[in-house]
Amino acid sequence: MSTCKQPKASHIEYVCNLLNDAQIAAFNSHLRDCSDCRTEVKALEAVVNLTDTAEAEFSSRSWELRDIEMEVYRRLAAENEQKDGASLFSRVRRLSPFRLPMRIKGDLLDSFRSTGFRQLWPRVLTGCAFVAVLLISVCYFDGDQPAKLPVVKIEVLPSNEQLEHYRSQDIHQSLEELLVIKHLRNDEWETAARARMLNDMAQGTRYESIAMSSFR
Amino acid sequence: MDTILEDELLVAQFQAGRRYAFDELMKRYKHKIYAYLLRSVRNCEDAEELTIEVFFKAYRALDGWQPQARFSTWIYKIAHNLSIDHHRAKSRRVTFSLDDDELAIEEPVASDLGSDPAWQLEEKDRNSVIRAAVDQLSPNQKAVFMLNRYEGLQINEITDVLGIAEGTVKVHLHRAMKKLQILLKPYWEGNEI
Ligand SMILES: [Zn+2]
Numbered sequence: 367m368s369t370c371k372q373p374k375a376s377h378i379e380y381v382c383n384l385l386n387d388a389q390i391a392a393f394n395s396h397l398r399d400c401s402d403c404r405t406e407v408k409a410l411e412a413v414v415n416l417t418d419t420a421e422a423e424f425s426s427r428s429w430e431l432r433d434i435e436m437e438v439y440r441r442l443a444a445e446n447e448q449k450d451g452a453s454l455f456s457r458v459r460r461l462s463p464f465r466l467p468m469r470i471k472g473d474l475l476d477s478f479r480s481t482g483f484r485q486l487w488p489r490v491l492t493g494c495a496f497v498a499v500l501l502i503s504v505c506y507f508d509g510d511q512p513a514k515l516p517v518v519k520i521e522v523l524p525s526n527e528q529l530e531h532y533r534s535q536d537i538h539q540s541l542e543e544l545l546v547i548k549h550l551r552n553d554e555w556e557t558a559a560r561a562r563m564l565n566d567m568a569q570g571t572r573y574e575s576i577a578m579s580s581f582r
Numbered sequence: 583m584d585t586i587l588e589d590e591l592l593v594a595q596f597q598a599g600r601r602y603a604f605d606e607l608m609k610r611y612k613h614k615i616y617a618y619l620l621r622s623v624r625n626c627e628d629a630e631e632l633t634i635e636v637f638f639k640a641y642r643a644l645d646g647w648q649p650q651a652r653f654s655t656w657i658y659k660i661a662h663n664l665s666i667d668h669h670r671a672k673s674r675r676v677t678f679s680l681d682d683d684e685l686a687i688e689e690p691v692a693s694d695l696g697s698d699p700a701w702q703l704e705e706k707d708r709n710s711v712i713r714a715a716v717d718q719l720s721p722n723q724k725a726v727f728m729l730n731r732y733e734g735l736q737i738n739e740i741t742d743v744l745g746i747a748e749g750t751v752k753v754h755l756h757r758a759m760k761k762l763q764i765l766l767k768p769y770w771e772g773n774e775i
Pocket of ligand 1: 400
């Protein structure tokens with residue numbers, strides 16, 4: 367039966383490199399005299415060696431990862447577009463302090479019911495004009511109250527620029543690959559397939575003509 | 583040069599408006615984050631999708647980032663949270679508990695581990711059985727084990743990533759190791775000494 371007083375956790379901390387230099391030295395000197403602890407440490411080391419080998423396969427796969435940068439910038443750009451599209455709506459939504467109080471709305475409805483539309487139309491027109499003025503002021507003077515209406519904005523231009531940068535890098539890379547396939551490998555089928563892909567990629571960019579002319 | 587400092591410098595550049603600094607941060611961490619996520623979700627496509635999501639979120643949040651912790655632990659934290667969300671979404675099919683205070687070493691000398699003698703399996707099969715054993719750890723045990731073993735994070739850094747106390751991190755690591763020791767017994771017993 368084991369008489370060793372060494373706490374069990376220290377074996378794991380030793381194997382997992384969590385001890386400082388002094389603790390490692392102390393543990394090493396204990397290991398020299400204690401066969402129980404030596405056995406325990408060896409078993410733990412064997413376990414991590416097994417998992418290291420098994421997990422190493424996954425580390426090597428990380429190099430198969432395609433360029434994710436372009437996808438990240440593409441999503442950021444798409445999000446910006448969405449934000450711009452929704453900006454008027456969100457500005458109006460942020461106007462909650464100016465919303466017509468429910469009481470006034472109720473009064474209006476009551477007077478509508480009691481007096482009929484003909485006597486009401488000047489009020490309705492005034493109301494419409496008020497709403498119009500409100501909308502215009504929201505669109506033009508939104509920037510004057512940043513403290514009250516904070517908007518977190520992601521710059522539109524840089525991420526679009528980045529996206530453009532990566533798109534052109536992608537096109538360049540495809541172009542190079544295509545040249546290799548065409549001239550070094552002489553693979554006609556692959557060349558035609560890649561050329562079609564490149565033309566699709568380059569459409570609407572300044573590389574369109576280069577892509578077209580390279581493979582005639 | 584110290585990469586921590588470099589990371590922080592890059593973040594500072596980003597925050598000062600030089601957005602291309604983010605490219606370098608992505609270049610530095612995309613393989614690590616992908617490998618971490620791949621070990622977590624065990625599926626290349628999901629891991630790639632999550633890696634994109636990590637950097638997408640990081641870009642949006644980086645303006646407000648304060649250099650209190652290291653950039654690397656911050657980015658692992660985003661990755662970890664996303665992988666937890668991913669597992670939660672999938673847990674309707676595979677049920678596991680996110681509260682893993684039970685060590686639960688239920689007859690785990692897994693039927694597929696025990697049925698084939700270790701030495702009879704091809705190395706590739708053997709590795710996947712070993713990974714299956716790692717996947718039997720609870721999410722927190724697995725995360726602590728992975729972050730320590732494969733991302734080289736110290737306990738205090740794992741604390742930052744997982745948002746749990748140092749003592750709890752140690753408990754998870756201890757339980758993870760003991761559980762693996764039992765699960766993988768058919769493999770290490772023959773090889774030891
Ligand atoms: Zn001992």
